Amino acid sequence: MQTIIKLSDVTKSFEALDVLDKINIEIKKNSFVSIIGPSGCGKSTIFKLLTKLNLEYSGDIHIYGHRIQDYEGKVGYMPQKDLLLPWKSIYANVTLPLTIKRDHSVSEDEIDNLIELFGLKGFEKSFPHQLSGGMRQRAALLRTMLMGEEILLLDEPFGAIDSINRLKLQKWLLKVFEKTHKTIMFITHDIDEAILLSNQVYVLSDRPATVVEKLDIEFSQPRDEQLLTTENFNYYKQTILNILNR
Ligand SMILES: Nc1ncnc2c1ncn2[C@@H]1O[C@H](COP(=O)(O)OP(=O)(O)OP(=O)(O)O)[C@@H](O)[C@H]1O
Numbered sequence: 266m267q268t269i270i271k272l273s274d275v276t277k278s279f280e281a282l283d284v285l286d287k288i289n290i291e292i293k294k295n296s297f298v299s300i301i302g303p304s305g306c307g308k309s310t311i312f313k314l315l316t317k318l319n320l321e322y323s324g325d326i327h328i329y330g331h332r333i334q335d336y337e338g339k340v341g342y343m344p345q346k347d348l349l350l351p352w353k354s355i356y357a358n359v360t361l362p363l364t365i366k367r368d369h370s371v372s373e374d375e376i377d378n379l380i381e382l383f384g385l386k387g388f389e390k391s392f393p394h395q396l397s398g399g400m401r402q403r404a405a406l407l408r409t410m411l412m413g414e415e416i417l418l419l420d421e422p423f424g425a426i427d428s429i430n431r432l433k434l435q436k437w438l439l440k441v442f443e444k445t446h447k448t449i450m451f452i453t454h455d456i457d458e459a460i461l462l463s464n465q466v467y468v469l470s471d472r473p474a475t476v477v478e479k480l481d482i483e484f485s486q487p488r489d490e491q492l493l494t495t496e497n498f499n500y501y502k503q504t505i506l507n508i509l510n511r
Contacts, residue, residue, distance in 0.1 A: 269294050269416060270450070271328075273326075275325070284307040284472055284473055285307045296449075301452075301505065308474070342409065342417075348405065363411055366413075388400065397430075416447070423435065439486075468505060
């Protein structure tokens with residue numbers, strides 16, 4: 266499978282603060298890869314490098330084989346906070362990337378289908394404050410999808426959601442991932458979430474972050490929550506817990 270993102274010995278500091286130390290990550294096309302690690306270790310910083318919000322680092326980053334400095338494409342990025350515009354309707358919020366790019370290639374019917382797939386049907390005219398936290402996260406995710414990029418960087422998209430609704434969103438994201446064939450990098454603090462969703466999990470150390478382990482999660486697709494009670498799931502969970510407690 267084609268490698269889409271490659272970080273080679275990426276090292277990053279903010280003045281005197283060393284944040285990333287020789288990080289190596291390789292992401293294959295159509296894979297779902299989670300990054301897990303202690304708070305403040307540098308996970309979001311990796312995303313900021315990949316979005317070119319910050320290009321001061323040493324090492325190499327390649328996207329689709331191009332040095333990131335020369336790569337003209339974009340990645341879809343969903344930051345930790347949903348950042349929906351409070352004065353715009355849900356429809357206007359989710360279609361914002363199309364409005365900005367004056368992109369008419371996505372038909373009204375396709376948008377309607379996506380709104381249904383993302384569980385937002387009937388709320389097109391509502392404003393963000395009229396939606397539950399889970400719905401706002403889904404709207405923010407749909408907006409990220411409508412950026413039309415193959416690579417999606419999702420920074421703790423379900424971080425502020427209670428565990429019951431979180432499981433619903435995880436199952437729903439699995440469905441969307443299986444249908445849309447994106448390549449997803451996903452930051453989470455939730456070990457169960459990382460195992461349930463991912464093909465691979467990178468476990469990072471405390472700051473300055475190094476890659477302590479890369480685990481292949483070998484469950485077939487489609488996946489569902491039945492996995493959570495299997496022996497294999499427990500094995501992966503225990504392995505990650507052991508690494509984090511070293
Ligand atoms: N622009 C910046 N200037 C200075 N320091 C920064 C900047 N951005 C991040 N940092 C620092 O870099 C470190 C890593 O931050 P980062 O947000 O990448 O961590 P994280 O692993 O995503 O954290 P969390 O899990 O809590 O979201 C933190 O100590 C943070 O304070």
